[in-house]
Amino acid sequence: MPLFINRDQIFAHQVHLLEHKLRSKEERILELETENALLHLRLADCLGQLRRDHEGQREAEKRCQLQRSAQKNAHLALSKLLAQVQGLKQDLRGVFGMYVSFARELEMQGKELLEKVALIISTLHQQRDPLRRLQEEVCALERSLEEEKGRCREERQRRRLLHNALVELRGNIRVHCRVRPLLPLDHSPIRASPSFTHTCHTHPLSHTPCLSLLQDTVLVHSARPGSQVLSRTFEFERVHGPEDSQDAVFEEVKPLLTSLLDGYNVCIMAYGQTGSGKTHTMIGSHHGNSAASASGDQEGIIPKAASELFRLIAERAVDSVEVSVVEVYNNEVLDLLAKDEEGGAYAGVKREVITTATGNIEVPGLAHEPVSSCAEVMRVLGGVLRVRAQSPTQVHRDSSRSHLIVTLTVTSRSANALALARRLQSRQQPPRAPAQRDFWSPRCARRATAIATRGRSAHTSTEDRPSSPASSAHSSPFSSPGPSPCPSPRTSISQEPIRTRLQLVDLAGSECVGVSGVSGAALWESSCINRSLSALSDVLGALADHRPHVPYRNSRLTHLLQDSIGGDAKLLVMLCVSPTQRFLTESLQSLGFGTRARQVQRGPPRTPQRKNQGLRVK
Numbered sequence: 001m002p003l004f005i006n007r008d009q010i011f012a013h014q015v016h017l018l019e020h021k022l023r024s025k026e027e028r029i030l031e032l033e034t035e036n037a038l039l040h041l042r043l044a045d046c047l048g049q050l051r052r053d054h055e056g057q058r059e060a061e062k063r064c065q066l067q068r069s070a071q072k073n074a075h076l077a078l079s080k081l082l083a084q085v086q087g088l089k090q091d092l093r094g095v096f097g098m099y100v101s102f103a104r105e106l107e108m109q110g111k112e113l114l115e116k117v118a119l120i121i122s123t124l125h126q127q128r129d130p131l132r133r134l135q136e137e138v139c140a141l142e143r144s145l146e147e148e149k150g151r152c153r154e155e156r157q158r159r160r161l162l163h164n165a166l167v168e169l170r171g172n173i174r175v176h177c178r179v180r181p182l183l184p185l186d187h188s189p190i191r192a193s194p195s196f197t198h199t200c201h202t203h204p205l206s207h208t209p210c211l212s213l214l215q216d217t218v219l220v221h222s223a224r225p226g227s228q229v230l231s232r233t234f235e236f237e238r239v240h241g242p243e244d245s246q247d248a249v250f251e252e253v254k255p256l257l258t259s260l261l262d263g264y265n266v267c268i269m270a271y272g273q274t275g276s277g278k279t280h281t282m283i284g285s286h287h288g289n290s291a292a293s294a295s296g297d298q299e300g301i302i303p304k305a306a307s308e309l310f311r312l313i314a315e316r317a318v319d320s321v322e323v324s325v326v327e328v329y330n331n332e333v334l335d336l337l338a339k340d341e342e343g344g345a346y347a348g349v350k351r352e353v354i355t356t357a358t359g360n361i362e363v364p365g366l367a368h369e370p371v372s373s374c375a376e377v378m379r380v381l382g383g384v385l386r387v388r389a390q391s392p393t394q395v396h397r398d399s400s401r402s403h404l405i406v407t408l409t410v411t412s413r414s415a416n417a418l419a420l421a422r423r424l425q426s427r428q429q430p431p432r433a434p435a436q437r438d439f440w441s442p443r444c445a446r447r448a449t450a451i452a453t454r455g456r457s458a459h460t461s462t463e464d465r466p467s468s469p470a471s472s473a474h475s476s477p478f479s480s481p482g483p484s485p486c487p488s489p490r491t492s493i494s495q496e497p498i499r500t501r502l503q504l505v506d507l508a509g510s511e512c513v514g515v516s517g518v519s520g521a522a523l524w525e526s527s528c529i530n531r532s533l534s535a536l537s538d539v540l541g542a543l544a545d546h547r548p549h550v551p552y553r554n555s556r557l558t559h560l561l562q563d564s565i566g567g568d569a570k571l572l573v574m575l576c577v578s579p580t581q582r583f584l585t586e587s588l589q590s591l592g593f594g595t596r597a598r599q600v601q602r603g604p605p606r607t608p609q610r611k612n613q614g615l616r617v618k
């Protein structure tokens with residue numbers, strides 16, 4: 001082995017060793033760096049974790065704080081609730097205390113009441129007998145009151161029948177009164193000028209009713225401030241109130257139609273102030289101009305009478321029925337059935353009224369149309385009513401400006417009529433209703449006959465035509481046969497037909513020109529209407545006072561109706577009256593007219609003579 005070692009080699013060896021050491025150190029450094037990096041990573045993890053833990057802790061602390069504040073609030077609410085519960089318990093204790101005291105009080109009162117009831121029951125027990133007796137007395141009194149009421153009703157009925165018989169015997173004019181309901185026209189303002197531009201202020205009370213009805217009496221009571229208190233009563237054969245229907249009004253008129261077929265002439269006349277319901281009562285309510293088109297329960301006396309007439313004649317031997325229609329307009333008699341020159345339309349031709357040498361009232365040339373049913377009558381009437389004079393006034397928009405007279409002439413061979421005529425010829429007593437027999441004492445009959453005889457003998461003559469039985473032999477309505485004398489009992493009754501006449505009159509309304517506000521031609525119409533109505537009133541006055549002169553000829557209306565007013569037709573005046581203070585003066589005038597009409601005594605009505613006994617037959 002060499003002793004000498006190369007230095008280089010040693011150095012190389014040392015370098016190698018050092019390099020090796022360096023390498024291992026470097027490896028170690030690398031390892032340590034890796035480890036360091038890993039540790040850094042772990043540190044970062046740990047720091048992240050720590051941060052999260054801190055945040056979680058902060059969150060937990062926040063929640064904890066919230067929980068603590070919620071807990072605090074809950075504690076507060078709980079303590080409040082507890083305080084309230086304490087208060088409620090207190091109240092409840094108070095209420096319970098009250099309830100207990102109230103219950104005690106109630107119990108005490110109940111006990112007291114029970115004691116009182118027991119006392120009352122025992123008192124009642126003691127008084128039961130007198131009470132029962134009292135009850136029995138009350139029942140007996142009620143029964144007797146009912147009986148008295150029944151007797152009173154019967155008595156009133158008898159009085160009415162007796163009155164009717166007396167009216168028949170005396171030949172009185174029957175007067176029915178109809179008070180219409182309040183209508184818009186009662187509230188319409190009255191205008192000062194005919195041009196209807198200025199309105200007058202009416203008294204505030206003027207729309208209040210001033211009429212009250214009691215059985216067959218009209219009570220007029222007016223107490224307007226500044227005027228005298230007025231209180232008057234008017235009695236009529238029948239009084240209809242505002243609530244009475246057209247049927248109810250017709251029911252009271254209906255018996256006259258039987259009389260017509262039994263051989264009497266009949267006249268039904270509506271009288272009253274303008275707008276008081278005459279046309280409504282006679283024809284019916286209508287819309288537009290077609291008054292005859294009133295239907296059903298709104299039909300007036302004319303359609304209902306025509307219908308009843310044809311119902312009655314279906315059962316009897318009646319030859320024919322004819323209708324004629326006239327209007328008295330501006331004191332002229334117009335034949336509404338006369339046709340124009342072509343013979344087509346109704347023209348309203350002027351006619352004259354004449355008194356024949358025998359005292360008959362005639363309208364020469366008056367047109368008649370044969371009719372065989374109510375519908376035909378209404379058809380004819382519907383046609384002519386369009387010709388009737390109408391114009392508006394401030395009181396009534398559809399005011400009729402003429403008097404309308406519809407005449408139905410019945411030619412009959414009815415055995416009833418003949419038998420009745422025979423009976424009336426043989427004794428001067430009115431036909432008696434069965435119900436009358438028990439009260440129609442001979443004394444009563446004697447008295448009534450005496451009154452009737454007095455009444456008749458008191459007015460034996462008039463200027464125009466005497467109304468004594470003897471003179472009535474010559475009466476003749478228009479161109480149809482009219483009332484005739486009672487033939488002597490010995491006169492034989494052949495089977496010649498009897499002609500009777502039903503006159504249905506819708507008078508024009510009386511009116512105060514100042515109130516109705518008319519002028520020009522309408523003023524002349526009003527003046528003619530008022531003059532003819534005043535002539536009618538004068539005629540009634542003369543008849544009622546048995547004056548020797550009856551001024552029938554002062555007006556065409558009275559001349560035309562002479563046979564019905566002063567003759568021996570059964571005449572019924574239907575007074576139509578407005579109910580309000582506003583028309584008080586006019587209502588009083590109409591009621592006065594009705595009273596006057598009732599005073600007329602014309603002797604008992606007669607059946608007309610037959611064709612062959614001097615009557616003019618068309």
Ligand SMILES: Nc1ncnc2c1ncn2[C@@H]1O[C@H](COP(=O)(O)OP(=O)(O)OP(=O)(O)O)[C@@H](O)[C@H]1O
Pocket residue numbers: 179180181183242272273274275276277278279280281285286396398399400401507508509510576
């Ligand atoms: N009883 C009644 N029930 C309901 N309405 C009525 C009644 N009477 C009248 N009327 C109404 O009052 C108004 C006036 O009545 P109507 O035409 O019959 O009066 P009038 O007396 O004939 O008047 P004028 O004389 O002016 O012609 C009408 O609208 C009518 O329908």
